[in-house]
Amino acid sequence: MSIPRNEVIVTADDVATPSKTKQILKQHDLVLKKSLGQNFLIDQNILSKIVSAAELDKSRGALEIGPGIGALTQQLAKLAGRVVAVEIDQRLLPILGETLSPYPHASVVHGDILKTDLLVLFRQHFEGVDGVSVVANLPYYITTPIIMKLLEEKLPLENIVVMIQKEVADRMAARPGTKDYGSLSIAVQFYCEAELVTIVPRTVFVPQPNVDSAVIRLRVRKTPPVEVEDADFFFAVVQSAFVQRRKTLYNNLAARFFSKENKAELEALLHGIGIDPSRRGETLSMGEFARLSTALRAHGCK
Numbered sequence: 001m002s003i004p005r006n007e008v009i010v011t012a013d014d015v016a017t018p019s020k021t022k023q024i025l026k027q028h029d030l031v032l033k034k035s036l037g038q039n040f041l042i043d044q045n046i047l048s049k050i051v052s053a054a055e056l057d058k059s060r061g062a063l064e065i066g067p068g069i070g071a072l073t074q075q076l077a078k079l080a081g082r083v084v085a086v087e088i089d090q091r092l093l094p095i096l097g098e099t100l101s102p103y104p105h106a107s108v109v110h111g112d113i114l115k116t117d118l119l120v121l122f123r124q125h126f127e128g129v130d131g132v133s134v135v136a137n138l139p140y141y142i143t144t145p146i147i148m149k150l151l152e153e154k155l156p157l158e159n160i161v162v163m164i165q166k167e168v169a170d171r172m173a174a175r176p177g178t179k180d181y182g183s184l185s186i187a188v189q190f191y192c193e194a195e196l197v198t199i200v201p202r203t204v205f206v207p208q209p210n211v212d213s214a215v216i217r218l219r220v221r222k223t224p225p226v227e228v229e230d231a232d233f234f235f236a237v238v239q240s241a242f243v244q245r246r247k248t249l250y251n252n253l254a255a256r257f258f259s260k261e262n263k264a265e266l267e268a269l270l271h272g273i274g275i276d277p278s279r280r281g282e283t284l285s286m287g288e289f290a291r292l293s294t295a296l297r298a299h300g301c302k
């Protein structure tokens, strides 16, 4: 029988089972650190969904953030041609050495992902691969900074498949006019197409986290879906529109970009681009935010 592409092939050495994970932790006398978001995966089914969503094959590379004891890393190594995993906790390195010993094309870099120069890491490890995906069960205390670093550093990435808090996944994939839609939705969707892959129960982790989780896939866009002259200014406008969600767009923008004396100009500007000043930021599409930032910039706002 042929094995479907990207299906996890379970072997006796796999660490993602409750008994094997507990055995490894006991053997190494390892107490997991809550402060580092150490909730390890113990479910092959969820692992299978994560790696399938990443669409890996031997011509491609995978960057993992926070390999833990290697539950996901093993599966990535079975499918991808090159795997690099960045782990902050030095105590895990000898365990990863054992878990990954059958996979010479997988390497572990000791470091803090937020302080790692990823362009250098890509040059050192992914030269010659057809495309790179980030695949990870992220440490939840730094989910958003990690995603924004990956997107803003303009890395040659194909997609990002990550397990994160469900509430953050909902915000990343939210559409205009919904309660979850905000500056994070726009920042992520400016760079990527976002889709929810699956919702994950707490029971698939050791120890169990106190939030629900979800796997999200971000397909990195070649070009943003809207044209903006100055991306930093565009994001500043978006941020300002959500400073106080219950306030109108007019009030939020006036507080950030206009003085008491020239507030009336804002009303005219909004009418001029066909946006009702009494709307709330959460109702504006990305296209409308692009139009708004172009008009504010042309008006001399900074």
Ligand code: SAM
Pocket: 036, 037, 038, 039, 040, 041, 042, 065, 066, 067, 068, 069, 070, 071, 072, 073, 086, 087, 088, 089, 111, 112, 113, 114, 136, 137, 138, 139, 140, 142
């Ligand atoms: N991948 C493993 C799994 O799925 O079982 C472990 C995932 S656990 C949620 C998060 C991992 O990220 C831990 O191993 C933790 O030590 C590591 N970590 C936390 N902060 C980090 C950072 N700033 N840079 C790199 N790794 C980090």
